[in-house]
Amino acid sequence: MSPSTPIFCPTGALRASINVGNPILACLNETGDAVGVSVDLANAFAAELGLPLELHVFKSAGESVAAVSNGEADFGFFAIDPLRAEQLAFTEPYVLIEGCYLVRDDSPLDDNAQVDMPGIEVVVGKGSAYDLHLTRELKHATIVRSATSPTVVDTFMASGANVAAGVKQQLEFDATRFPGLRLLPGRFMQIRQAMGVPHAYGKEAAERLRQFVERAKAGGFVAEALERHGIVGATVAD
Known part of the structure; x- marks a missing residue:
């Protein structure tokens, strides 16, 4: 020592x-x-x-x-x-990992830049890096906070929100649990x-x-x- x-x-x-x-x-x-x-x-x-x-x-x-x-x-x-x-x-x-958005298949959203619009609700994990980032960056969309990152998609599905935000790999896994979901192309942030x-x-x-x-x-x-x-x-x- x-x-x-x-x-x-x-x-x-x-x-x-x-x-x-x-x-x-x-x-x-x-x-x-x-x-x-x-x-x-x-x-x-x-x-x-x-x-x-x-x-x-x-x-x-x-x-x-x-x-x-x-x-x-x-x-x-x-x-x-x-x-x-x-x-x-x-x-x-x-x-380095990626922060991405998840939406329903029938969502009109097909680009990350479309998320920050009035009337859009984005579910994030409370206190996560992407919660802090999106709290600063989103000017028009409303943030809905789930208790933890692993429960984001469950909250997204139960609440009827428009978008789930999270770590790409977690969202990809959650998309296998619920039918009819897709990731938006690219990322909204790089998580360091x-x-x-x-x-x-x-x-x-x-x-x-x-x-x-x-x-x-x-x-x-x-x-x-x-x-x-x-x-x-x-x-x-x-």
Whole structure:
């Protein structure tokens, strides 16, 4: 353990905030344990620091961010966003994924630019990166918030809203559960997934985390984790 290690673990163990609401990064397996790319990265970081790891698992991005911001966890895995950056110091992204729109087959919408219109209701996962992004960007459409990202399409179907917004892979999976749905072409945003630590932990902690992410990308760890967990459609960030 290096002299700088305690900046990450005021409780004696390294506490990682894991969001299982984004299946690209983590999910619960058959026994209820969190698994995925972010869990692998958390274990590798704890091993590098020589610390025991505690996983604090949450069902939504908003809860995961709040846990780190409020001191319930020491670091986490989040999409980079200006609002979150007020509380968290982000590394460079390690994975890039796409935010897309889903509509019914009979919807008149066929282009992302058509979504921001009066009378259009867009369902998002509360506190997600695309919720924060669309809250800033949409000027005319109305945002409807589902409790978590995995429940967006269920809320979309039950509410009669016009559009569901989310991570492309989650929407593609949900489209197999409900007939008569289609993705609009392209994406409305690129979601840059990074690791983050509270600003209160200081610049040394942020730099240590940044260096870890850069090594994980350059050494092939992130690419291998994506392959190991069968993740398609996500790319390792440069």
